[in-house]
Amino acid sequence: MGGLQLWIFPNGSKLWRLAYRFRGKQRLLAFGQYPDVSLVAARAEREKAKVLLKDGHDPSEAKKQARAQIEVTGDTFEVIAEEYVAKARREGRAAVTLEKMEWLLKLANPVLGPMLVPSIRPVDVLGVLRTVERKGHYETADKLRAIIGAVCRYAIATGRAEADPTVPLRGALTSHVVKPMAAITDAKAFGALLRAVDGFVGQETTRAGLQLMALLFPRPGELRGAVWDEFDLDKAVWTIPAARTKMRREHRVPLAPQAVAILRGSPTFGTHWPLVLPSVHSPQRSMSENTLNAALRRLGYSQDEATSHGFRASASTLLNESRRWSADAIERQLGHVESNEVRRAYARGEHWDERVRMMRWWADYLDQLKNVGVIVTFEQRKA
Numbered sequence: 001m002g003g004l005q006l007w008i009f010p011n012g013s014k015l016w017r018l019a020y021r022f023r024g025k026q027r028l029l030a031f032g033q034y035p036d037v038s039l040v041a042a043r044a045e046r047e048k049a050k051v052l053l054k055d056g057h058d059p060s061e062a063k064k065q066a067r068a069q070i071e072v073t074g075d076t077f078e079v080i081a082e083e084y085v086a087k088a089r090r091e092g093r094a095a096v097t098l099e100k101m102e103w104l105l106k107l108a109n110p111v112l113g114p115m116l117v118p119s120i121r122p123v124d125v126l127g128v129l130r131t132v133e134r135k136g137h138y139e140t141a142d143k144l145r146a147i148i149g150a151v152c153r154y155a156i157a158t159g160r161a162e163a164d165p166t167v168p169l170r171g172a173l174t175s176h177v178v179k180p181m182a183a184i185t186d187a188k189a190f191g192a193l194l195r196a197v198d199g200f201v202g203q204e205t206t207r208a209g210l211q212l213m214a215l216l217f218p219r220p221g222e223l224r225g226a227v228w229d230e231f232d233l234d235k236a237v238w239t240i241p242a243a244r245t246k247m248r249r250e251h252r253v254p255l256a257p258q259a260v261a262i263l264r265g266s267p268t269f270g271t272h273w274p275l276v277l278p279s280v281h282s283p284q285r286s287m288s289e290n291t292l293n294a295a296l297r298r299l300g301y302s303q304d305e306a307t308s309h310g311f312r313a314s315a316s317t318l319l320n321e322s323r324r325w326s327a328d329a330i331e332r333q334l335g336h337v338e339s340n341e342v343r344r345a346y347a348r349g350e351h352w353d354e355r356v357r358m359m360r361w362w363a364d365y366l367d368q369l370k371n372v373g374v375i376v377t378f379e380q381r382k383a
Helices: 039-054 059-073 077-090 095-112 122-133 138-157 187-198 204-216 220-224 257-264 291-298 310-322 327-333 341-346 352-372
Strands: 004-008 014-022 025-034 237-240 251-254
Touching (some): 004 039, 014 039, 025 039, 025 059, 039 059, 077 095, 095 138, 187 204, 187 310, 204 220, 204 257, 204 291, 204 310, 220 291, 251 352, 310 352
Antiparallel strands (some): 014 025
8 A cells, every 4th residue: 555554553543654764764654543534535645745755855754844833833723713713704704603603612712722723633522522511502512513623624724734523523422402493373372472572561672672573573683783774764674784694695674664663762762872772781782692582581481482583483474374475575574595596596586565565564463463362364365
């Protein structure tokens, strides 16, 4: 195999070695552990070493110099992770996504942060993940593995590492069961929820947040981070910039008169505060992720009954059941992107006029549900 050897040790470990001669002396060069380093990767390293030998360089010395250069430049996991997040920020990733990335990396940095990426072994990463798993946070552990792998692959792409230590860990973590967000999809029960929200005793901005979630059904993070500059209340349009949407595409939301009235009545309307729904602790910070859900708990709804994100499922279900509006218009209003690539290439319209009518109808329908307290019979849409 051209000097490429696989050494098998009594403890079961298997290490790649390259036997070669340089200036008349027999030498060995280590390529890493199998299966972390595959046969294909080991052969590629062997070819690189042969090129160095042909040019009169000792591959072992070249490797030492490269490692010394890494140590001089301080390319630790934490440094490269900061570069990766900065790259994601330049690419326009949503603020909530960047916050989640930074939060996950803080879980990894106490152990991996000071380490040079080439020296990080799968067992080192597994130790970090097991710490999270022991707390029962299986989904977080899986996302943490993904972000660590992304940082390591960025290090590989920039020439500062040769292998991703998270690859052998696929399947090593406890699988988490994805549960859909709790939502009320029965019209009568949804009307009761709307009446409870209107009677909420607490912060005005919290009540306004729940009311707007019902009327506009955006992603909760999009509403919590909304600033007044995004709203044109005279034209009744809320324009969410691409940087704050999950799909990284600008999303326009028609505002029914009821939504405009809530916004104009907000405590922050007409003030110097930029945020529509600021934190109770600081007007410079957006409302926390848990505020709206905590309000629902105070109203007597458990996490298995209603969530702030569940307003989206409620709206989707009831709008589709009404049979008044096209599925495309509903999906566009939800900010979804067509999953079928061929259909997405042709279905580029926003269905704006239909969505304006739909959002006015939806706001009036909610008024009927909460004010009358009876189920409103949907009229069949004409073919």
